[in-house]
Amino acid sequence: MTQLAAHSFDKAMFRLELQGVPRAHVQLTRDKLLQPDVGLIRQLENRVASLPRLAADVTQRKAEAQTRIEQATRTLEGGFKHEAALRDAREKAADINAALEKLQRDQEPEPAPEQMDPDVARMRRLHAASYPGRPGVGPAPQAPKGPATRPWLPGRDTHRNDLGR
Known part of the structure; x- marks a missing residue:
C-alpha cells in the first residue's frame, strides 16, 4: 500500500497493488479503505478475476517487445x-565538383596589369622617396641629387642653409 500526495490526511488517496504484478493496482480514498462497503469488495473481486487476463496481456506485450528488440x-x-550506391554518388558528386572548379578556373580571364594614372604614379614615387620605411625593409633609399645635398664641411657655417640664407 502506498499513500499518494494529498493536501490533508482525510482526503488522501492510497494505492493498493500486488507486488511484482504490473498494472494490478486499485486507488482508494482513506474513508473507503477504513470503512469498506460492497462496492469496494466487488471492485477488488473484479481485479482478482481479471488477473489471468492481465497476465496473458503482459505476456503478449513482453513477446511483442522481444520481437521488436530482435528486429532492431x-x-x-x-x-x-x-x-554502395551512396559511396558511388559521393564519388560522382566529387568528380562533378572538380570538373566545375576546373571549368570556372579555365573561364576566368587573366588579370590585366593595373594601368595607373601617370600623376598617381608620380605621387607614389615621391611618397616612397619621402617616407622610405623602416631600415632593412624594402629597397634601399637613394640619396637625393642636386645642389642642396652638399656634405657638411668643418669650415662651413651651420646657421646658414644650402641656399645661402
Whole structure:
C-alpha cells in the first residue's frame, strides 16, 4: 500500500497493488479503505478475476517487445543497404565538383596589369622617396641629387642653409 500526495490526511488517496504484478493496482480514498462497503469488495473481486487476463496481456506485450528488440538488432547488424550506391554518388558528386572548379578556373580571364594614372604614379614615387620605411625593409633609399645635398664641411657655417640664407 502506498499513500499518494494529498493536501490533508482525510482526503488522501492510497494505492493498493500486488507486488511484482504490473498494472494490478486499485486507488482508494482513506474513508473507503477504513470503512469498506460492497462496492469496494466487488471492485477488488473484479481485479482478482481479471488477473489471468492481465497476465496473458503482459505476456503478449513482453513477446511483442522481444520481437521488436530482435528486429532492431538485426537491422543494426545488417548495416545500410544502400551503402554502395551512396559511396558511388559521393564519388560522382566529387568528380562533378572538380570538373566545375576546373571549368570556372579555365573561364576566368587573366588579370590585366593595373594601368595607373601617370600623376598617381608620380605621387607614389615621391611618397616612397619621402617616407622610405623602416631600415632593412624594402629597397634601399637613394640619396637625393642636386645642389642642396652638399656634405657638411668643418669650415662651413651651420646657421646658414644650402641656399645661402
